[in-house]
Amino acid sequence: MRTTQALFKLRGSIHPEYFKGLARDKDIVAMPLPKQLCVSMAQHLGAPAKPIVSKGDHVLKGQRIGEAAGFISAHVHAPTSGTVTAVEDGPTVTGTLALRVVIEPDGQDTPANALPPIKDWTTAGRDTILARIADAGIAGMGGAGFPTRVKLSPPPDKPIDTLIINGAECEPYLTADHRVMLERAEQIWQGCEIMRSLLGVKTVRIAIENNKPEAIKAMQTAIAKADGDVAICILKTEYPQGAEKQQIFATTGREVPSGGLPMDVGCVVENVGTTYAVWDAVVNGNPLIERVTTVTGHPVAEPRNVLARIGTSYADLLAFCGGLTCDAVKIVSGGPMMGIAQSNLETTTTKTTSGLLFLEASRVPEYTSMPCISCGRCVVACPMDLLPAELSNRIEAGDYDAAESLNILDCIECGCCAFICPAHRPLVQHFKMGKSRVILKRRQAQTKS
Amino acid sequence: MDWMPVLITSGTIGGVGLACGSALALAAKFLSVPEDPKIAELEGILPGVNCGGCGFAGCADYAKAIASGAASVDLCAPGGPDVLKKLAAATGQEATATEKQVAMVLCQGNEHRAVHKHIYNGVADCNAAAMVAGGDMLCTYGCLGYGSCAFVCPVGAIAIKENLATIHPELCIGCKACIKACPRGIIRMVPESRSVHVLCSSKDKGPVAKKACQVACIGCKMCVKLGGEAFEMDGFLAKRNYAIPATSDTAIEKCPGKCIVKIGASEATTQTAPADGAPSGSHA
Numbered sequence: 001m002r003t004t005q006a007l008f009k010l011r012g013s014i015h016p017e018y019f020k021g022l023a024r025d026k027d028i029v030a031m032p033l034p035k036q037l038c039v040s041m042a043q044h045l046g047a048p049a050k051p052i053v054s055k056g057d058h059v060l061k062g063q064r065i066g067e068a069a070g071f072i073s074a075h076v077h078a079p080t081s082g083t084v085t086a087v088e089d090g091p092t093v094t095g096t097l098a099l100r101v102v103i104e105p106d107g108q109d110t111p112a113n114a115l116p117p118i119k120d121w122t123t124a125g126r127d128t129i130l131a132r133i134a135d136a137g138i139a140g141m142g143g144a145g146f147p148t149r150v151k152l153s154p155p156p157d158k159p160i161d162t163l164i165i166n167g168a169e170c171e172p173y174l175t176a177d178h179r180v181m182l183e184r185a186e187q188i189w190q191g192c193e194i195m196r197s198l199l200g201v202k203t204v205r206i207a208i209e210n211n212k213p214e215a216i217k218a219m220q221t222a223i224a225k226a227d228g229d230v231a232i233c234i235l236k237t238e239y240p241q242g243a244e245k246q247q248i249f250a251t252t253g254r255e256v257p258s259g260g261l262p263m264d265v266g267c268v269v270e271n272v273g274t275t276y277a278v279w280d281a282v283v284n285g286n287p288l289i290e291r292v293t294t295v296t297g298h299p300v301a302e303p304r305n306v307l308a309r310i311g312t313s314y315a316d317l318l319a320f321c322g323g324l325t326c327d328a329v330k331i332v333s334g335g336p337m338m339g340i341a342q343s344n345l346e347t348t349t350t351k352t353t354s355g356l357l358f359l360e361a362s363r364v365p366e367y368t369s370m371p372c373i374s375c376g377r378c379v380v381a382c383p384m385d386l387l388p389a390e391l392s393n394r395i396e397a398g399d400y401d402a403a404e405s406l407n408i409l410d411c412i413e414c415g416c417c418a419f420i421c422p423a424h425r426p427l428v429q430h431f432k433m434g435k436s437r438v439i440l441k442r443r444q445a446q447t448k449s
Numbered sequence: 450m451d452w453m454p455v456l457i458t459s460g461t462i463g464g465v466g467l468a469c470g471s472a473l474a475l476a477a478k479f480l481s482v483p484e485d486p487k488i489a490e491l492e493g494i495l496p497g498v499n500c501g502g503c504g505f506a507g508c509a510d511y512a513k514a515i516a517s518g519a520a521s522v523d524l525c526a527p528g529g530p531d532v533l534k535k536l537a538a539a540t541g542q543e544a545t546a547t548e549k550q551v552a553m554v555l556c557q558g559n560e561h562r563a564v565h566k567h568i569y570n571g572v573a574d575c576n577a578a579a580m581v582a583g584g585d586m587l588c589t590y591g592c593l594g595y596g597s598c599a600f601v602c603p604v605g606a607i608a609i610k611e612n613l614a615t616i617h618p619e620l621c622i623g624c625k626a627c628i629k630a631c632p633r634g635i636i637r638m639v640p641e642s643r644s645v646h647v648l649c650s651s652k653d654k655g656p657v658a659k660k661a662c663q664v665a666c667i668g669c670k671m672c673v674k675l676g677g678e679a680f681e682m683d684g685f686l687a688k689r690n691y692a693i694p695a696t697s698d699t700a701i702e703k704c705p706g707k708c709i710v711k712i713g714a715s716e717a718t719t720q721t722a723p724a725d726g727a728p729s730g731s732h733a
Contacts, residue, residue, distance in 0.1 A: 095583025343567035343582035366570055398600065426572045433577040 002223055002231045003216070004205075006250040012381045013238040014416045016172050016337065018211065023175045023296045023303040028183055030307040031320050033105045037079050037311035038090055039065065042098035043350040044139035045146045046072030051101055057084045060112035062287050065101050068134070074147045074351075075137035077287040078103060079309035081110040091347055093333045093340050100348070103311070115285035121194055129198060129282055136281030137351075138288050142166060142177075142242070142271035143334065145352040148278065151268055152198050158263040160199045164251055165192055165206040167215060167272040168235055168242035171335025174355040176292040177272050179305045181208070181215040184276050185222035191279030193226075199268060203229040205251045211237040239337060240414040244269045246383050258410050273354075288351055295321045297358035299328045308349055315345035317356055328358035337415045367424035378417035378427060384410050388417035392427045395434040400441060403434045411435060487516045487539070494535045495525060500603045502526045502624030515540060526550065527622030550638040551621040552606075552628065556592040557648045557708060559613035562663040563591055574600075579632040588661035590633060590651040598627035598636060618712070644716055645695040647672070647680065647687045649708040654685050659706070666708045676700035680709075 042048040049066030059065060059078040066076030082105040090100035115135055118124045134149040154160055165188070169177040181188065196204055206223070208216050216232055223230050233251045235241045245256045247269060254265040262269050270278075273291060280286045289310055296303040301322030308317060314331070318324070332339035333347065335355055349356075378388035387406060394402040411431045418427040491512035499507040503524035505514055514520035515536065522536040523544045530546035537544040569578050569585035575597035578584055584593050594612030599605075606620035607627060616627070618641060628636045635650040647666065651658040655667030668685030679695035681688050687709075689695070694716040701709045 091583065095579075095581065097583075097589070341567075341581055343585070369572075426577075429572045429577050429580075432580055433572065433574060436580065437576070 002220060004231045004233050006233055006235045007253045008250055010238060010246050010250060010383050011385055012383045012416060014381055014419050016239055016419065018172045020175050023294050023305055024178060026304050028179050028292050028305045028307050033080055034312050034316040037103045037105065037309055038100045038348040039076060039079060039311035040090060040092055040098055040100045040348060040350055041066045041076060042092050043076055043145060044074045045144055046070060048098050049073060049076045051087050051099055053084050053101060055084055055086055059084060059103060060110050062114055062289060063112040072147055072150055074139045077137055077289050079289040079311050080105045081108050082106045093347055115287065117285040118282050121282050126198055129194060132282055133278060136287040138274060138277050138281060139351045140271055141273035141291055141351055143352055143354060148274055152195060154263045159266055160263060160268055161201055161266045162203045162205065162252055163196055163199055163201050164247060164267055164269045165272060165275055166242060166247055166269050167206060167208040168247060170209060170239045170242035171337055173296050173357050174294045174335045176294045176305055176354050178212050178215050180272050180276055180292055182218050185218040187279045188272055188275045189222040191275035194278055194282055195270060205231060205233045207233045207235055207247050207251050209235045209237045209241055240383055243412055243414060258407060291351060293349055293353050294355040296355060299324045299326045299358045299360045301325050310351060311348045313346060313348045314356055318345060324358060326360055329361045330359040330364045332357040338413060369425050370423040372425060373423050375422060377420045381416040381420045383414060383416060384412055386411060388427050392425055392430045395430040400434060400437045404438045408434050408438055485516050488512050490539055491515050494532055494539060496527045496532060498527050498603055498622060500527060500622060500624035500626060526624055549641045550623050551618045551641050552616050552636050553639045553646060554592060554614045554616055555635045555637055555648055555650045557664040558588060558591040558662045559611040563588055564661050576632045588651055591662060592635060597630045601626045601630045640691050643691050644713040645711050647689045647709050652684050652686050664707050667706050669705055671703050672700040672709055675703055
C-alpha cells in the first residue's frame with residue numbers, strides 16, 4: 001500500500017457541508033456539440049491570448065485560434081470545426097469584457113491534427129515535451145489557470161524535488177476531479193510520469209482527501225508498479241486542503257514564504273485534470289479543448305459531471321442537465337466557497353471552469369453585516385495566519401496602506417473567515433477589493449518610478 | 450515634625466527640574482533649526498482642508514513644497530483665485546487665475562431610469578460591486594450608486610439619491626478625490642460657469658445603450674447638428690466641448706435620450722479655458 005497520512009494539519013480550516021453526493025456517482029458524460037461556442041481569449045492567468053482568426057474563417061477542431069501574448073499566457077484552440085461568426089468582446093466570469101471567438105460548429109468535428117502524437121515520450125526529449133505542453137495551451141485546471149509550461153520549467157536556481165498532484169477537491173459540491181481520478185487514473189499516472197521526467201524529481205505525492213475512498217483506491221491501483229518515492233497522501237477532509245500552499249504544508253511540512261511560489265520550497269503542484277491534459281496532449285496530440293465540469297446544486301434536475309467543449313455557454317450546460325426544477329437565486333461559476341457569482345447564463349466555460357452551481361433561496365440566506373465583535377474566530381480559521389477582522393476594519397475605513405502592511409496580499413480568498421464570522425461580516429469581499437486596490441497602488445508606484 | 454526629609458526631597462526634585470529646564474532652554478537656543486517663516490505664512494493662506502488635491506499630503510506639506518520651490522502656487526483647487534493671488538504675492542511668483550473647475554457625475558441613471566441585471570447584496574462600495582459580474586447595472590459605464598465617491602469627499606459635497614451620485618457644484622472644492630475613487634471613471638472636472646452638460650458616459654451603440662437606461666446617449670449626433678461646436682462626438686457618445694459656450698437650448702429640448710441637461714443659469718457667450726485633464730475614464 002503506497003499511502004501516507006498527511007504529515008501536518010492545516011493552521012486554520014473549516015468544515016462546511018459538502019453535498020458531494022449530488023453528482024459523486026454520476027459518470028462523466030460527453031455533451032453533444034451546442035449550436036454555438038464562444039471561446040474567450042482570457043482563459044488563463046496572465047495576458048489574454050491574441051486572436052489569429054477573423055470573421056468568416058473556417059476552423060478545424062484543435063486548430064490554434066489564439067496566440068499566447070507574453071510569457072505568462074497560453075494558446076487557445078478551436079473546440080470543434082466550424083465557421084467563425086464573430087471576434088468580439090464578450091463577458092468573462094468576473095464580469096469584465098474580453099475578446100472572444102464565436103464559432104458555429106459544422107457538426108463534422110473535423111480534427112486539424114496539428115500536433116502529432118508522441119507515443120514514446122521517454123525518448124522525445126525535454127524541450128519537445130515542454131513545447132508540446134505550450135502548443136496544447138495547457139493551463140492549470142484547478143481554478144487559477146496558471147500556464148502549465150511556465151510551472152514545469154522552473155528557473156535553474158529553484159531546484160524542485162517534489163511533485164504534488166492535487167486531487168483534494170476540497171470545494172463543496174464539486175466532483176469533477178473525483179470522477180476524473182476514478183475514470184482516468186491510469187492516464188493521470190502517465191501524465192504524472194511525463195511531468196516527473198520533465199522536472200527530474202523522484203518524489204511524487206498524490207494528495208486526496210479521505211472523503212474519496214474510491215478515488216484513493218483507483219489511484220493506488222494506477223501507481224502500483226511505479227518506481228521511486230511515489231505515494232498517495234491521504235488528507236483529512238477539511239477546507240481548504242486543496243489550496244496550493246496549504247497542500248504543500250500538509251504533504252511536505254514546507255511553508256511557502258509570503259509572496260513566494262511553490263517552487264521556492266522545491267515543489268510543483270498540478271491539478272489532476274491538468275495532469276490528464278498533459279498526458280492527452282503528449283501521447284494523443286490533443287490540445288486542451290474540453291474539460292470535465294460539474295453541473296450541480298439542488299435545483300438542477302439532473303446534476304452531472306459533463307465533459308464539455310471549452311466555450312459552451314452556461315445555458316447550454318444547464319439545458320443538458322435537464323434544466324431547473326425550482327428557482328435558483330444564485331448561480332456560481334466554480335464551487336460555493338471560492339466560485340464567482342454570475343448574473344446571467346451567457347458566460348461560457350473556460351479551461352478553469354470546474355463547476356457550475358445553482359443555489360435555491362433557502363441556501364442563500366441574506367445577512368445584515370454587523371460590526372466586528374472581536375471574537376477572534378476568523379483568526380483561528382485563517383489558513384494563512386492573517387488577521388481577517390483587523391484587515392476588514394482597515395479596508396472598511398479606506399486605509400489600504402495599513403492593509404498592505406498587514407499582508408493582505410497573502411490572502412488566498414478561501415472564505416474561511418467569512419464562513420465562520422458570527423457578525424456576518426463580508427470579509428472576503430473586503431479583501432478582494434482591498435487586494436485589487438493595493439495591487440493597483442503598487443502598479444501606479446511602479447509606473448511613476 | 451522633622452522638616453529635613455521634606456526639604457531634601459523638594460530640594461532634589463527642584464534641583465533636577467532646574468537643571469533639566471536650563472538644559473532645555475540652552476538646547477532651544479543653540480540647537481534650534483531655523484524654519485522658514487514663509488512656510489507658516491503660506492500655510493496660513495492655504496484653506497486648510499487637507500484634501501490632497503494638489504498631490505501633497507495636506508496643506509502644510511504643500512506650503513513646505515512651495516517655500517522650497519518644488520511646487521508652483523497654482524495647484525490649490527479649493528483656494529480658488531483669492532488664495533492664488535495671495536500665494537503669488539507672498540512668493541513673488543506670477544500666476545494667472547484659471548477658472549474654478551468642479552466635479553460632475555456624467556450619468557443620470559438612477560434606480561428608476563437604469564436597468565438592473567442582478568441583485569447585489571454585498572459590501573456597499575462601488576469598487577466591490579463592480580467586481581461582482583461587472584456591477585449590478587446593465588449599463589457597464591454608468592453610476593453604480595454605492596457612494597465610493599461620497600465616502601472620500603472631504604467636504605461632503607456628494608449626495609447619493611436613488612442610487613445615483615450627485616455633486617453639488619457650490620460645495621465642490623475641486624480636489625478630484627472622487628475621480629480617483631470612482632471605478633467607472635465617469636466623474637469629470639468641468640468649468641464652474643458652464644451649465645449645459647451631456648450627462649451620459651455610455652459608449653455603447655444606441656440600441657444597447659437604450660435598453661440599459663432611459664436617459665442614455667444613443668449617438669444620434671442631434672446635438673452636434675443643433676448646438677454646433679459646443680458638442681462633439683466620441684464614437685457613439687456625445688461630449689460637451691466646454692471651450693465653446695452652449696447658448697441655445699434647442700439641443701437640450703431635441704435630445705432624444707434626454708441626456709443633455711442645463712444646471713443653473715444660461716451660459717455666457719464668453720470663451721473659457723478648456724477643462725483640464727484627460728476625458729473621463731482615462732485613469733481607470
